[in-house]
Amino acid sequence: GPTAPVPPKFASGEVRIALVRQLSSGDYFEQWLAGAQAEAKALNVTLEVSSGDGNNDKQALNLEQAVNQKADAIIVDHGFAQTVQPAIRKAADAGIPLVAFDVDPGTDKAVVLSQDDHRIAEQALGALKADTGGAGEVVYVYVAGFAPLDRRNETWTQFKKDNPGIEQVAQIGVVNSSTASAVADQAKAALQANPGVKAIFAPYDEFAKGAALAVKELGLQDKVKVYGADVSTADIAVMTEPGSPWVATAATDPSNVGRVAVRAAALLAAGQDVAAELKVPPALITQKQLRDGRIANMEQLNQAIPALRTPDVARVPWAPSS
Ligand code: SR1
Structure with a gap:
């Protein structure tokens, strides 16, 4: 109480x-x-x-x-x-x-x-690095001017310096009322122009949804993996569906x-x-973890990762305990 x-x-x-x-x-x-x-x-x-x-x-x-x-x-x-x-x-x-x-x-x-945006990018890029061995062609999704995306971009810039085997072959991105489908169109073009791409770094769930759609539509899901940010029940469905290329996301609730x-x-x-x-603070959420844990929605995700709840951040002393 x-x-x-x-x-x-x-x-x-x-x-x-x-x-x-x-x-x-x-x-x-x-x-x-x-x-x-x-x-x-x-x-x-x-x-x-x-x-x-x-x-x-x-x-x-x-x-x-x-x-x-x-x-x-x-x-x-x-x-x-x-x-x-x-x-x-x-x-x-x-x-x-x-x-x-x-x-x-x-x-x-x-x-x-x-959210800790540097950490969000670090977590997603940690998964990308583990899967690629720190080398390969990458498509990057980014729009400048949004503070969280700018901070994640700082981490990406540093990551490329630290991992010279990583080559950014294309940068795409748009933020509007239909971000995912606009990014899907751009990602398709980038993948067609760069057949060697192994990964897409798409650190916003609308970017990641678009990137995943492009990979699937081109039938490249065995070759190209998507590393995203954010999570929702709909995102969990996209990540866990059979053949999904979206293998990791770094997110808060x-x-x-x-x-x-x-x-x-x-x-x-x-x-x-x-x-x-x-x-x-964000948590890294992988496709494997979601599938193995049969996590299908945000409620189950919160149960699996209790750190997603942060009742002590700006706790209100007179509030009924939540
Ligand atoms: C357009 S900015 C989108 C980002 O804002 C929030 O920080 C979310 O994490 C999302 O990725």
Whole structure:
């Protein structure tokens, strides 16, 4: 049960947390929102959700609106530094506490939340290295400007230096409302142009889904393996289906990350201290582990990997234990 008294504003249900998103479609963002909403319900706060749906100007306007409407706390979920930082500054000037997930807020007044993206890339690349022996042609999927992808890219850049036998023969990537199918088309072209490719490094599940589709459609699943990031029930189905080339993914449970973001924002709204930087650690999940463990959904994955739950990150002392 709760270990501290519920702050009056929370008890009376007056607390409003604005969640200002850059993106909302796809498994990752849907699960993240579901977790955020569940935590908001548990804490008796109103979550006011907006999304730019990929339109960065729209996200900036939504953020201005959250500041003008004097939210008790704001969560900025993804976004390009250039478009969100001016409004983040306004929030800071107005004294509205802010949690920045997967975006550089440009101010040390905001709490910065991320998954450990270097670790995500290290884990997936560790599997790629084990399978390839650290040599071979690789297709890389990346779009610059998204903070988590930029951090994973730093690790990939270092990995190539450390493993001179790894040759990046093509870089592809697009982020839009149909990322997976766009990446599938690009991956097909890259694989056809580079028949020696052994692996695709696709560190975002929409990238990995697209890469896996391309490999299957070209009948290359015995030659080309996919190393991804993120996980969902749908991703688990793709990874475990017969002949799937998607053999490893490094991931958090996105719904848990959404919960952490809301907890951190709630603590700030209550005037409590939160560490300046919060990180949710990922786990490596392999196709073999999923198949051997007969893991078919996120609930079973959470049971198999209890470290995916992080109740101590931004723990709310007055919350009923979750
Ligand atoms: C377009 S950025 C996509 C990434 O954001 C989150 O960090 C997820 O892990 C996803 O891979």
